[in-house]
Amino acid sequence: MYYFRVLQLLPLLLFTLFSTAQTITGTIKNEQSQPIPGAAIQVANTSTGSISDTNGRFTIKVPNAGKVQITVTSVGFLPYTKEVDTRSGKAITIVLQADAHQIDGVQVNGKSETRKLKETGFAVNAIDAKQFANATADLGQVLNRTTGIKMREQGGVGSDFNFSINGLSGNAVKFFIDGVPLDMMGSTMKLNNIPVNIADRVEVYKGVSPVSLGSDALGGSVNIVTNQHLYNYLDASYSYGSFNTHQSALTGQYIHKPTGIVAKLSGFYNYSDNNYLMRGVEVWDANANEYVEKDFRRFHDQYRSVMGQAEIGIVNKKWADLLFVGGSYTHFNKDVQTGIVQTVVYGAVTKNGHGTNFNVRYKKDGLLHGRLGLNVYAATARDEYILTDTTRRKYYWDGSYITGNPETGSYRVTYVIRPRVFGRFNANYKIAENHTVNLNYNFDQTKNETYNSLDTDHDDSPGKIGKHLGGLSYQMELLNKRWTNTFIGKYYGLQLSRLQYDYTLLKNILQSTYQSYYGYGVASVFKLTDNAGIKASFEHTYRLQMISEVFGDSYQVTNNLSLKPEQSDNFNAGGFYSKKIAAHELYAEAAGFYRSAKGFIYASQSDNNQLQYKNLSDVLIKGLEAEIRYTWNRLINASVNFTYQNATDNTKFANGGSSGTISATYKNKIPNQPWMYGNAEVGIGKNNLLGKDSRLQFNWSSQYTHWYYRSWEGFATQNSLVVIPTQFVHNAMVTWSLHQSRYNISAECKNITNVLAFDNFRLQKPGRALYIKFRYFLK
Amino acid sequence: MKRLFKTISGLACLLLLNACSKNDGGTTPTTNKGSFNLWVQVGSWPNANYYVLGLNNLTTDTVTLSGNGVDVTSILNNSVISRGGYYYYYNTTEGRFGKYQLVNGAVSSVKQVPFTNLTSLAGHTWINDSTLVMVGAFNGGKNVNYSTVNVNSMTITNGTFTGLPAIPTGYTTYRVGGDIQYVNGNLFFGITYINGSFVAYPGHVMVQASYPGFTVGTTTAESRTSGLGNTSGYFATSFVDKNKDMYYLTSWVSKWADGTANAPIYIYRIKNGQTKPDDAYHVKVTDILSREAASGLFMDLGNGNAILKYIETTVNNESTYGYAIINLANGTQVRKLTEVPFGGSGERNVLVEDGKAYIAVLSGTAKDYIWVYDAATDKVTRGTQIQGGYNSFSRLDKMN
Secondary structure (H helix, E strand, O other): OHHHHHHHHHHHHHHOOOOOOEEEEEEEEEOOOOEOOOOEEEEOOOOOEEEOOOOOEEEEEEOOOOEEEEEEEOOOEOOEEEEEEOOOOOOEEEEEOEOOOOOOOOOOOOOOHHHHHHOOOOOEEEEEHHHHOOOOOEHHHHHOOOOOEEEEEOOOOOOOEEEEEOOEEHHHEEEEEOOEEHHHHOOOOOHHHOEHHHOOEEEEEEOOOOOOOOOOOOOEEEEEEOOOOOOOEEEEEEEEEOOOEEEEEEEEEEEEOOOOEEEEEEEEEEEEOOOOEEEEEEEEEOOOOEEEEEEEEOOOOOEEEEEEEEEEEEEEEOOEEEEEEEEEEEEEEEEOOEOOOOOOEOOOOEEEEEEEEEEEEEEEEEHHHHOEEEEEEEEEEEEEEEEEEOOOEEEOOOOOEEEOOOOOOOOEEEEEEEEEEEEEEEEEEEEEOOEEEEEEEEEEEEEEEEEEOOOOOOOOOOEEEEEEEEEEEEEEEEOOOOEEEEEEEEEEEEEEEEEEEEOOOOEEEEEEEEEEEEEEEEEEEEEEEOOEEEEEEEEEEEEOOOHHHHHOOOOOEEOOOOOOOEEEEEEEEEEEEEEEEOOEEEEEEEEEEEEEEEEEEEEEEOOOOOEEEEEEEEEEEEEEEEEEEEEEOOOEEEEEEEEEEEEEEOOOEHHHOOOOOEOOOOOOEOOOOOOEEEEEEEEEEEEOOOOOOOEEEEEEEEEEEOOEEOOOOOOEOOOOOOEEOOEEEEEEEEEEEEOOOOEEEEEEEEOOOOOOOEEEOOEEOOOOEEEEEEEEEEO | OHHHHHHHHHHHHHHHHHHHOOOOOOOOOOOOOOOEEEEEEEOOOOOOEEEEEEEOOOOOOEEOOOOOEEEOOOOOOOOOEEEOOEEEEEEOOOOEEEEEEEEOOEEEEEEEEEOOOOOOOOEEEEEEOOEEEEEEEEOOOOEEEEEEEEOOOOEEEEEEOOOOOOOOOOOOEEEEOOOOEEEOOEEEEEEEEEOOOOOEOOOEEEEEEEOOOOOEEEEEEEOOOOOOOOOOOOOEOEEEOOOOOEEEEOOOOOOEOOOOOOOOOEEEEEOOOOOOOOOOOEEEHHHHHOOOEEEEEEEEOOOOEEEEEEEEEEEOOEEEEEEEEEEOOOOEEEEEOOOOOOEEOOOEOEEEEOOEEEEEEEOOOOEEEEEEEEOOOOEEEEEEEEEOOOOEEEEEEEOO
């Protein structure tokens, strides 16, 4: 249906594609009426912008006829926002005020992008990544400090992890970078190895996602937004710390103003031995003829990851606001130290992979007399990783081994190869003042080949999955923009095909299936005042089936062509409030959430020992979360947040049944899942304490996770009931910034009290760790 | 502002209080030792947990798991070997073999030793109360290994069978049957072969090997089915009866070279004093029951009959099961136990003790029961009642 709508729009679109844009001209000056060259002028909510010349002059061609908001930023000055009527035709003069405090790059005046996002109808964690730019942190660690998020890692740098949003995790959460699926850049790109410096901000949509993020996310979406501002900059950082950990990141952009050509570059490199101390682990003592507990360092956990990305394009042309072509390469090497419990010790298993990506993106606003904006992205990618297990040994924590069986159970060099094609079309159309529609279509096709190269050089039955995701939203702003409603409709089309062994024909034949599903939702926000509001959102959403779940593996896992997607009804309601009195600034938000997820797909064993994926369990989650932030005069900042979630088994009948006995675990609390946690952070900083244009900043943060049961609560004897104990981890960091934050040096201590920390039962995480980080930032 | 500060303070205090509080799940010891153990699975993956419920008897009382099950999830699974009040468990991922007891409401490790001689436990048999023999594939299925365990000292002797039939052309690995039994100084177990696409060879070989020499003697090829019996711990598919005749039931093979569907399931016999299967004795289960056998539950009742679990219905890959009595000498059906409701089950949900079969049935109703078949009277009675709603009864064991 949405294809037809797009086709209907196309002639109109082509006819008006190059309609005349409006022009804003002006001059940027300081308070002494001197011109400011190199100031960035940005039209709000677009990528349209310009840079002032040596005389402070600028010209912007804007798509919309009428009033637009422009924001002017320049190093050493306070940001300035002004509403301009493009029809006036008059040159404007903007006077910027010097910002004596603009040292650490954190925007404090006016509402930041993150604040604006938080004040939309969506339940969203919007994190300004710049405030963590001097910390030795990856994006996962940053997000783990926010409400409703739990990132459970299995070890140190590059370890596997489970990321949950309001209690839904795994495949229920989808990750994006600038609106494109993160894994388009390869399996290297995981939240816990992307340095925070790569991002400008991170948006976490909880339960309800905007249609522009075309996804089949059941529990929410994470969108990493890179720096999209139009100014030259270079941000380079390097950190070194415990366990021989090196982390470096580079982002930069150069704009050639006469031609409008823009070159962008970003990359990171991570390396760690991850040889932290494992405390009280078992080894075999041959003399004593028994297992004994000792402390040993991890010995097979080296991790290395590299990412490089380059884009070149043009901006602010008549026919394109931007047009970029780009490519990326990612690579990782990972030693695997343990299985899912730390008593399963590996000493030789490795995982290596690399990915390539070539893409083109185009954006044009202001079509159809300023009513239509288009955004198109297309990419082709290939991801490949290899799991190697070619020793037959059983390792112990002291590094010794005895001969035995393959460590992972299979003697193999397993290749997983995934060529992929992705396309995204996004259109915004302004029906009338305060009424806009957004149309989104995503096509995402992945072929999956898996084979053991010790047996064969190809996959006999590769699978192919094609997702057609469409979304249409309508946003209305009422009551002088105090009340905003966004209505959402989504289409999920799933095309699966795979060669399957036919027991009648005794050979593989191609089987394919196409299924359609429809989702819907609404997000609403009502602003009581300019600084306070209430909001609510709802979505009926899906997580589509995977190839292996539908078609099995032609051996141990049988197909299930009637498998349904996982589905969930997600509801959020909350409010926000901010207050500024003199130098005191307070921001508070609180929300309740409800998730009714049905048909979780799990493997079920049948009588002939074969497995089949089925829709087996339902989960009901209710929870509360709140956050308060306080700043005083750019000297002190503090925040505290708290999350409580009650996740219960909502599966009424055992074993996927639809009648009969009520399941014994019906309405019981889901085990092995944190249900109460919180974070607190305090910072104190002072400018010019150690030199002119410098700032000294000290930060302390703490993460608290309440105890929880490993197994179901109600059945076990007291002596066999296993509990994951309460954990309270503290970190501290001091940063010295020089030359208006051009040079930064930080020292950081994580897990300062060296407590035993683990996200999964008895799978220890690093103890106390020290890092030092250097960062150079030129704008 | 004051109110807001109070709110902040309150939340901070709450966090601090939580930080200071402790809940380690309680420490009150609860004795959970019974004469019998029923293994109960609760919840679906990834939250499937295994609890062992101690029962004083199997014929009376009403029991519930609530607060009474020993959570064995992270230590054992239901492939354990049970003998003399102990559980023996080969943890393949951790490379250790252990002896365990359930004491004071928890699993207690008596002794664990490094062990990697088998890829996995294919079959086991007891030479006597203190000597356990285990067999299984090794070296990626290129070898068939054995291990002899002195369960008192937990010392293990390992070895590799030599003289087995070579793997045929087109096949790459051995598959080892769990139908191993020890009789008259001989070990009997089946082998077959698998190719790289996991397709099984059209047939199997019954192997006779000496004990304690582990020297392979007679090998007998059989082409009616690829299936091999399975007593890995999960199942029970072979036994030696009072006449020292060995009976064994083959199990499912879903992808075999000589068939377009699952390999058929047969019952075979090795008569006392023989070293190969009885040529005249090959009982196809569907011929005598008009139903196919379930995976691996075939137990001697001691009176010349055996109990066999069969599949009554299969809908959407979910099966219900019934139980039949088989006359061993004739290879015929005596009768089906129609008094026992069809229902779900676990792998080893039947215990035979003193001529009585105790059958734990997951009925899908609010109340489940252990049903008792008395071979002497050919009568079925209803035994211990168990609160319903669980996912599986995986095992029923006698502990002392």
